[in-house]
Each structure stands twice: as structure tokens, then as C-alpha cells.
Amino acid sequence: MRMAATMLAGLLAAVAPAAAETLAPWVVLGPAGAVVRTATTEAECPRIRYDDFDRPMQVRVGPWDAYPHTVCEAPLPKVVQRVSFAGRPVPVPKAEVRRVVILGDTGCRIRGIFAQACNDPTQWPFARMAAAAAALAPDLVIHVGDYHYRESPCPMPGAGCEGSPYGYNWGAWRADFFDPARPLLDAAPWVMVRGNHEDCRRAGQGWYRYLEPRARPVDCEAFTEPYRIAAGGLDLVVLDSAHALDRAPPPPLVDRYRPQIAAARAMAKPGSWLLVHHPHYAVFRFDGPERRPVETNATLLAAADGLGDDPFAVVFSGHIHRFDVFRFAGDRPSQVIVGGGGTAIDPGLGDGPDGFRIAGMPVAERVSDKGFQFLLLEREGAVWHATLHDLDRGPVRRCRLEGKSFSCPS
Numbered sequence: 001m002r003m004a005a006t007m008l009a010g011l012l013a014a015v016a017p018a019a020a021e022t023l024a025p026w027v028v029l030g031p032a033g034a035v036v037r038t039a040t041t042e043a044e045c046p047r048i049r050y051d052d053f054d055r056p057m058q059v060r061v062g063p064w065d066a067y068p069h070t071v072c073e074a075p076l077p078k079v080v081q082r083v084s085f086a087g088r089p090v091p092v093p094k095a096e097v098r099r100v101v102i103l104g105d106t107g108c109r110i111r112g113i114f115a116q117a118c119n120d121p122t123q124w125p126f127a128r129m130a131a132a133a134a135a136l137a138p139d140l141v142i143h144v145g146d147y148h149y150r151e152s153p154c155p156m157p158g159a160g161c162e163g164s165p166y167g168y169n170w171g172a173w174r175a176d177f178f179d180p181a182r183p184l185l186d187a188a189p190w191v192m193v194r195g196n197h198e199d200c201r202r203a204g205q206g207w208y209r210y211l212e213p214r215a216r217p218v219d220c221e222a223f224t225e226p227y228r229i230a231a232g233g234l235d236l237v238v239l240d241s242a243h244a245l246d247r248a249p250p251p252p253l254v255d256r257y258r259p260q261i262a263a264a265r266a267m268a269k270p271g272s273w274l275l276v277h278h279p280h281y282a283v284f285r286f287d288g289p290e291r292r293p294v295e296t297n298a299t300l301l302a303a304a305d306g307l308g309d310d311p312f313a314v315v316f317s318g319h320i321h322r323f324d325v326f327r328f329a330g331d332r333p334s335q336v337i338v339g340g341g342g343t344a345i346d347p348g349l350g351d352g353p354d355g356f357r358i359a360g361m362p363v364a365e366r367v368s369d370k371g372f373q374f375l376l377l378e379r380e381g382a383v384w385h386a387t388l389h390d391l392d393r394g395p396v397r398r399c400r401l402e403g404k405s406f407s408c409p410s
Contacts, residue, residue, distance in 0.1 A: 145196070
């Protein structure tokens with residue numbers, strides 16, 4: 001009798017509806033300005049308060065399969081001074097952006113037999129990183145892509161990821177991004193760059209539900225057009241490289257990206273930053289005893305061939321899980337990689353240069369640092385002072401962006 005009662009109680013718990021939930025909001029910047037979003041299991045979207053009046057948020061997309069929430073959104077007009085949601089303040093874009101946090105590749109990797117210890121905050125420290133970055137009071141946060149990494153079940157007891165959600169669903173998105181990122185989502189608006197983990201074979205559906213700043217398409221789109229963001233005196237161009245292969249791209253793929261790179265360059269203004277997940281001008285590793293540089297990304301390099309000079313001041317990327325800087329001898333933007341946001345770290349390259357070229361241009365300075373890290377940039381006139389923050393070692397690099405030169409003398 002007692003066993004039957006226990007089984008009945010378990011069955012009722014399994015079929016009972018979960019308590020209604022509405023998430024704290026987040027703010028995404030896009031080509032049409034800022035939009036505030038939330039997700040709710042309530043029947044209707046909540047209301048949001050602008051200064052002294054409120055209005056209902058609109059449905060972006062309803063619940064579907066493994067995503068139990070309705071995603072709701074509302075624009076943030078530039079004339080609005082104060083925004084609140086359920087009594088809590090919503091970060092609004094600053095008239096002048098002076099402090100920018102950049103990070104990327106933040107999720108906890110579980111795929112096949114490889115398991116990062118997601119339950120150990122020293123082995124997967126994204127929540128610690130978000131709190132540390134939020135404490136620096138940024139005006140803007142830039143994420144250079146790859147949010148979702150929990151693709152497989154925890155492979156074995158003792159791996160440090162026991163009980164982790166996995167797969168392309170809300171549970172994995174929540175564990176990998178929304179819960180640990182919360183302090184930083186509360187601190188400032190975000191620019192979200194799509195990574196290859198958010199391509200249409202992987203977490204693309206979640207990307208379009210939650211993070212893509214533009215209107216949601218009917219289905220996952222492999223390629224989207226570049227766009228420009230004007231953010232408090234900072235000019236940003238975002239290029240979606242989610243499906244760009246690092247090696248041996250087929251000619252049709254190269255042809256697909258060539259007009260996108262050309263369009264992105266046409267949007268550039270003096271001092272514009274290019275934000276793209278895959279590094280455009282970088283070396284992934286050095287092969288063999290002769291230390292032959294292996295360039296990445298082959299798709300973007302081939303697609304840009306013949307398009308002429310690159311007008312951007314700097315290219316910020318992720319994809320490689322460490323901090324790298326490649327400054328060039330000619331008139332090419334420096335390439336900065338900020339990919340140590342929490343995912344298992346790649347080996348470092350060491351500082352240089354070694355007299356090699358990338359896409360035909362000599363590398364004048366190479367900096368490489370591995371660890372769980374994020375970058376803080378602070379504006380002083382036409383110069384940006386950058387500090388690389390390591391969660392274990394504190395500030396480890398001090399750099400300077402002026403013109404097309406991103407240099408790290410210390």
C-alpha cells in the first residue's frame with residue numbers, strides 16, 4: 001500500500017504543471033537599436049515600464065518542443081531615461097560608452113567522451129567571471145560567440161558534470177548561459193555575436209529565440225547579413241560567421257561569404273570595430289619542429305582575397321580558447337581574440353613575432369596568454385586602454401588600441 005502511494009505521488013508530481021516562471025530581462029543591441037527581452041511560462045507577455053508609463057511586451061516566439069517559454073520583447077527608445085521590469089531596473093544604453101567588457105566561448109563543454117567539470121567553479125568559472133566583470137560597471141558587454149556547449153550527457157561518474165542538462169533545449173541554455181551570466185546581464189546592454197556552436201546543426205534554434213537582435217526567421221537561417229551598431233560613440237559592425245569552416249572550405253561556401261565581407265567593409269566608418277566569431281587574421285597553432293604557422297579561418301581568408309584594404313580599426317573574435325593579439329606591419333586592423341570565457345582552454349602560442357605572415361602581411365607583434373579571462377577596454381579620447389583580467393592572476397596584460405594598432409607592451 002505504501003509503495004503504491006509512493007508511486008502515485010511520483011506520478012502526480014511528474015504530470016503536475018510546473019510553477020509559472022518569468023525570467024529577469026536582458027538587453028540586446030542590434031541595427032535598429034536596443035531591445036529588452038524576457039521569457040515566460042505565463043499566458044501573456046508581461047509589461048515593462050518606461051519612465052512614468054508602462055506598456056505590454058510583444059511575443060517574439062511562443063513555446064515549442066524543448067523550449068517551454070514564450071519569449072517576449074520590447075524596444076528601448078533612445079528618449080527613455082529609466083526602464084524597469086517587475087520593479088527591477090533594466091540597463092539602458094549609455095549616451096557615451098566609455099567602458100566595454102569583451103568575452104567569448106563561455107559555455108561548459110560536454111561532448112562525447114570529453115567532459116569539462118561544469119559543477120566545479122574553478123574548472124568552469126563563467127559565473128565567477130560574469131560577477132567579476134559586472135563589478136567593473138561596464139557600459140557595454142560584447143560576447144564574441146559560442147554560448148552553448150552542453151551537447152552530450154555527462155559521460156561518466158566522477159567527471160564533475162553529473163546531473164548537467166544537455167542537448168539543444170532550454171535546460172542547457174539556462175545552465176550554460178542565462179543563470180551564470182545573470183550579474184552581467186543586469187549590469188549593461190549586450191552585443192551578441194553568433195558563434196559556430198549556434199549554427200543550424202547545433203544550438204541555432206536557441207540563438208534565434210533568445211539572442212539574435214533582429215526579427216526571428218521562420219526557421220534557423222545558416223547565413224545572415226552583416227549589420228552596424230552605433231553605441232554611444234562606438235561604431236560596431238557584426239559579421240555572422242557561424243558556418244565558416246576553419247579548413248578546406250568548398251568554393252560555394254567561400255562565394256557565399258565574399259559578398260558578406262564586402263558588405264561589412266562598406267559599412268565601416270573611421271575607427272569601426274569588426275565583431276566576428278571566427279578570427280579573420282590569426283594563427284591557431286604552430287606545426288612541427290619548423291613551427292609552421294597554421295592560419296585560421298580558411299573560409300574568411302579565401303572570401304576576403306581580392307577585396308582590397310580592410311578598413312576596420314580592429315577585429316575582435318573568439319573561437320580559439322585563449323587571448324591572442326596579432327598586430328601587423330602594414331595597414332591592416334589588429335586581430336584580437338578573447339576566447340577564454342569559461343570553455344576548456346586551448347594551449348597558448350607564446351609571444352613573438354617569429355617573422356611569419358598572415359594572409360601575406362608580416363606580423364609585427366604577437367601576444368598570447370591562456371587562462372580564464374575577459375578584456376576591459378576604457379576610452380580616453382581617441383585611445384582605448386585595455387586590461388586583460390585573469391580570474392586566478394588578476395590583471396595580466398595592459399594594452400592600447402590607437403588607430404589600427406592594438407599593442408600590449410606589458
